[in-house]
Amino acid sequence: GAVVSQHPSWVICKSGTSVKIECRSLDFQATTMFWYRQFPKQSLMLMATSNEGSKATYEQGVEKDKFLINHASLTLSTLTVTSAHPEDSSFYICSADPWEGMNTEAFFGQGTRLTVV
Amino acid sequence: AQKVTQAQTEISVVEKEDVTLDCVYETRDTTYYLFWYKQPPSGELVFLIRRNSFDEQNEISGRYSWNFQKSTSSFNFTITASQVVDSAVYFCALTFGAAGNKLTFGGGTRVLVKP
Numbered sequence: 001g002a003v004v005s006q007h008p009s010w011v012i013c014k015s016g017t018s019v020k021i022e023c024r025s026l027d028f029q030a031t032t033m034f035w036y037r038q039f040p041k042q043s044l045m046l047m048a049t050s051n052e053g054s055k056a057t058y059e060q061g062v063e064k065d066k067f068l069i070n071h072a073s074l075t076l077s078t079l080t081v082t083s084a085h086p087e088d089s090s091f092y093i094c095s096a097d098p099w100e101g102m103n104t105e106a107f108f109g110q111g112t113r114l115t116v117v
Numbered sequence: 118a119q120k121v122t123q124a125q126t127e128i129s130v131v132e133k134e135d136v137t138l139d140c141v142y143e144t145r146d147t148t149y150y151l152f153w154y155k156q157p158p159s160g161e162l163v164f165l166i167r168r169n170s171f172d173e174q175n176e177i178s179g180r181y182s183w184n185f186q187k188s189t190s191s192f193n194f195t196i197t198a199s200q201v202v203d204s205a206v207y208f209c210a211l212t213f214g215a216a217g218n219k220l221t222f223g224g225g226t227r228v229l230v231k232p
Contacts, residue, residue, distance in 0.1 A: 032217055034218065034220070036220075036222075042224075042225075043208065043222045043224045043225050044208065044222045045222075046219065046220070091160055093160075093162065095218055095220075097217040097218050104167070104218075105164045105218075106164075106212075107218075108161070108162045110160070110161045111161060111162075
């Protein structure tokens with residue numbers, strides 16, 4: 001099956017610093033990737049839709065200047081949390097849609113647990 | 118707008134008991150897809166099933182079974198003869214035809230299976 005690799009799996013950073021999270025589709029090309037956030041004991045909420053070669057589409061309430069998304073190739077999307085603060089501590093997980101656009105299961109990365117201290 | 122409701126936040130059972138997780142959805146689209154995922158404590162999402170809106174057949178996979186009823190907008194999930202390894206959070210999710218896998222998740226149901 002299709003594999004999506006997310007890196008790092010966990011990160012601890014100091015308040016005010018920036019953190020980059022990578023989401024790679026390893027064996028397929030993904031024109032679209034999705035970024036979700038999950039606070040402790042809560043559900044997954046879509047943050048943004050990342051399209052290769054174009055600007056990301058952010059969900060209402062998500063600050064696009066704080067959560068920078070770059071989808072520079074068909075196999076890589078990155079999420080950068082800029083000037084991170086403790087309230088940004090969360091589980092971030094990406095998913096990727098195959099180039100063919102077929103509706104299949106959503107292929108998720110392993111997730112990144114971010115802790116801001 | 119789409120919405121997925123999982124009314125049960127937590128279910129506790131003793132091993133070998135059956136457990137049914139409810140999922141009710143709302144959508145205006147005629148073509149949509151429903152999913153169930155398992156999230157163990159490690160955090161990754163484990164795909165369990167994807168069902169399109171035109172396929173109302175119930176499905177069984179080992180100890181897992183799903184009951185899809187469009188008339189009540191429900192897509193319930195049953196674990197038969199539960200095991201301790203089934204302890205996890207289970208999410209029901211929905212997407213519509215043109216959205217790819219842009220998922221709307223329910224709130225999740227935490228299942229605790231006691232030995």
